[in-house]
Amino acid sequence: MTSRSIGGGQKILVVDDEHMSDLMRSVLRRLEADGFRPVVVAPDGEHVTGDDYETHTLFALQAERPSAVLLDVRFGEYDTDRFKGLSILKKIVEHDSKMPVLMFTQYAQGPYRDTAVSASLGASASVDFIDKLASPEEVVLRLRRLIGSAPETIKIGSLFELDADNAAVYAIDNGRRDLIREIQGMKLDILNELASAMYRSEGELVPFSRLERFSDGEDSRASLRVRIRELKVSLGRAVSREFGANELIINVRNRGYRLVNPTD
Amino acid sequence: MSGRSLKIVSVTVASVGLALILLSPIIGELINPGSLWWIDPIAYIGAGIFIVGSLAAFTVMQLVSRTTSGTNDDRSWSQVTQDYFDTFAHDMGRPLRRILGKQREARALLNETGEVSQHMIAELLDEIENQAPNFRLMIENVRVLVDLEDRSAAPIIEPVDAAAIVRNVSDRYSPIARERGLELVWWCEPSEFGLVYGDGSALDHVITNLVDNATKFAEGHIEIRLTRSDSSFLVRVWDDGSGIAESHLAHVFDRGWTPELSARSEKQSSGLGLFIASSLSERCGGELLVESRQSNGASPGEHYTTFTLALPLDNRPVATD
Numbered sequence: 001m002t003s004r005s006i007g008g009g010q011k012i013l014v015v016d017d018e019h020m021s022d023l024m025r026s027v028l029r030r031l032e033a034d035g036f037r038p039v040v041v042a043p044d045g046e047h048v049t050g051d052d053y054e055t056h057t058l059f060a061l062q063a064e065r066p067s068a069v070l071l072d073v074r075f076g077e078y079d080t081d082r083f084k085g086l087s088i089l090k091k092i093v094e095h096d097s098k099m100p101v102l103m104f105t106q107y108a109q110g111p112y113r114d115t116a117v118s119a120s121l122g123a124s125a126s127v128d129f130i131d132k133l134a135s136p137e138e139v140v141l142r143l144r145r146l147i148g149s150a151p152e153t154i155k156i157g158s159l160f161e162l163d164a165d166n167a168a169v170y171a172i173d174n175g176r177r178d179l180i181r182e183i184q185g186m187k188l189d190i191l192n193e194l195a196s197a198m199y200r201s202e203g204e205l206v207p208f209s210r211l212e213r214f215s216d217g218e219d220s221r222a223s224l225r226v227r228i229r230e231l232k233v234s235l236g237r238a239v240s241r242e243f244g245a246n247e248l249i250i251n252v253r254n255r256g257y258r259l260v261n262p263t264d
Numbered sequence: 265m266s267g268r269s270l271k272i273v274s275v276t277v278a279s280v281g282l283a284l285i286l287l288s289p290i291i292g293e294l295i296n297p298g299s300l301w302w303i304d305p306i307a308y309i310g311a312g313i314f315i316v317g318s319l320a321a322f323t324v325m326q327l328v329s330r331t332t333s334g335t336n337d338d339r340s341w342s343q344v345t346q347d348y349f350d351t352f353a354h355d356m357g358r359p360l361r362r363i364l365g366k367q368r369e370a371r372a373l374l375n376e377t378g379e380v381s382q383h384m385i386a387e388l389l390d391e392i393e394n395q396a397p398n399f400r401l402m403i404e405n406v407r408v409l410v411d412l413e414d415r416s417a418a419p420i421i422e423p424v425d426a427a428a429i430v431r432n433v434s435d436r437y438s439p440i441a442r443e444r445g446l447e448l449v450w451w452c453e454p455s456e457f458g459l460v461y462g463d464g465s466a467l468d469h470v471i472t473n474l475v476d477n478a479t480k481f482a483e484g485h486i487e488i489r490l491t492r493s494d495s496s497f498l499v500r501v502w503d504d505g506s507g508i509a510e511s512h513l514a515h516v517f518d519r520g521w522t523p524e525l526s527a528r529s530e531k532q533s534s535g536l537g538l539f540i541a542s543s544l545s546e547r548c549g550g551e552l553l554v555e556s557r558q559s560n561g562a563s564p565g566e567h568y569t570t571f572t573l574a575l576p577l578d579n580r581p582v583a584t585d
Contacts, residue, residue: 022290131400133396133399133400134400134436135393135396135439137435137439138435138436141435142432142435145428145431200431201431201434201435201450202434202435202438203434203435203438203441203448203449203450203488204431204434204449204450204451205449205450205451206451207451207453207455209453209454209455210455252447252449252487255449255451255487256451258449
């Protein structure tokens with residue numbers, strides 16, 4: 001339930017003749033769990049060729065209006081279809097030059113990459129490549145970044161919710177959202193900065209250089225340290241807890257800070 | 265058939281072998297649900313196919329380079345092939361051993377008691393999942409090696425979002441680091457890093473090898489830092505492992521550098537990844553440096569290994585008059 005909001009019900013068009021394989025099923029399951037709505041392109045008939053996929057994909061682009069496309073390079077057992085995915089990619093980009101496309105390649109970035117890039121027509125195309133053996137989590141992360149729009153609210157574990165648009169942070173208790181009034185101004189900015197980094201990438205650290213604008217006085221690091229301690233105390237008080245040095249907001253030795261999901 | 269397509273075919277065969285090994289539990293389950301008997305034979309067949317494929321790849325590679333350019337290498341052709349093969353066998357054997365170990369334990373229990381605990385199955389599945397990045401990296405390493413032998417091939421220069429590449433590698437290795445109790449963090453300065461002109465695929469591959477290496481040796485922390493200066497950008501991968509002896513530092517990037525000789529010995533790496541990372545960096549007009557402080561004499565937290573990759577910000581060819 002906590003992750004429901006990530007995908008926000010956005011449609012993802014899935015174009016892969018192996019969409020029934022276990023590997024792809026795990027990806028589809030993950031997409032659904034994260035709140036996306038995968039729409040699988042599956043032409044009927046006995047001898048489905050790459051061309052059938054191409055026609056159906058173009059039709060689905062108009063009918064379904066997906067937020068992104070997940071596309072395989074290889075189609076079918078026919079030799080002529082070996083790189084059919086690239087020609088479908090080309091058609092997608094011709095149809096909508098801004099459509100985010102995440103392309104599955106067989107061997108990491110492999111020798112297909114160059115061919116694919118030249119086929120993708122222009123630098124504005126939002127195309128990325130991922131190894132088919134990548135974990136479902138990695139696929140979803142990549143897709144999410146490709147689509148690009150940050151969510152209105154970022155969940156911090158199951159305890160907090162940050163609403164950047166309305167400049168508010170809430171404590172969550174059994175589905176009820178309680179506004180934490182103490183956190184506003186620079187403290188909220190700091191939290192926003194840390195939460196955005198966490199949303200983008202699990203291991204991303206926010207260096208001091210980026211946080212120092214949220215501090216003042218001669219010793220900006222000390223002032224920042226104080227603000228972060230206050231922030232941590234306010235967050236803790238809202239959920240009747242005390243967060244230790246290695247919880248929630250962690251100071252990474254002389255580098256910066258990072259936010260980690262609190263344990264329940 | 266041209267040399268290039270022969271290369272691709274042989275690499276594909278090797279990759280199929282790897283895939284067979286990796287998927288052996290699933291295939292075994294399909295053939296005879298409920299029994300673990302088939303996993304072993306399938307994995308062995310996979311290993312066989314991999315060996316044939318890699319040998320073919322290097323044979324082709326050597327033939328092609330012989331016909332296109334005379335070789336000045338002192339070592340004989342068979343010696344080079346042998347070296348390659350040894351390192352591959354070493355790198356491939358490790359993840360395979362770990363998976364097979366868990367699997368055999370489970371089967372022994374199955375034979376004895378007639379059932380396997382949920383816990384054991386979960387452990388086996390986790391092991392397979394955790395070894396997946398190793399196999400991915402090896403498949404890619406084989407491809408890059410074959411590519412590197414082709415001296416006529418030039419890096420592909422395109423606008424690259426270097427921060428996105430570091431982020432992707434971090435995402436790929438975060439679950440593995442977490443599993444091993446390591447903290448993996450990354451950051452870039454400036455925060456809006458911007459584009460560089462270079463070979464994105466090569467950059468991804470070099471960083472992947474460095475981070476993969478760091479996850480093997482770190483004791484608690486791994487850091488990836490991306491910075492830029494006027495003309496170049498730097499990727500620094502730092503780990504708090506026990507460090508490399510000074511006498512070994514000079515050989516870290518050698519092909520066939522055998523870790524059995526080094527302090528990092530029991531930590532299961534052939535060093536092939538670092539050789540590839542270093543060669544690839546040079547081909548992209550940059551360099552890869554290593555710096556290390558060993559644990560003897562240093563207090564905890566003071567021993568480390570740092571790999572620094574330096575690449576030009578703009579690697580587009582300069583027009584000459």
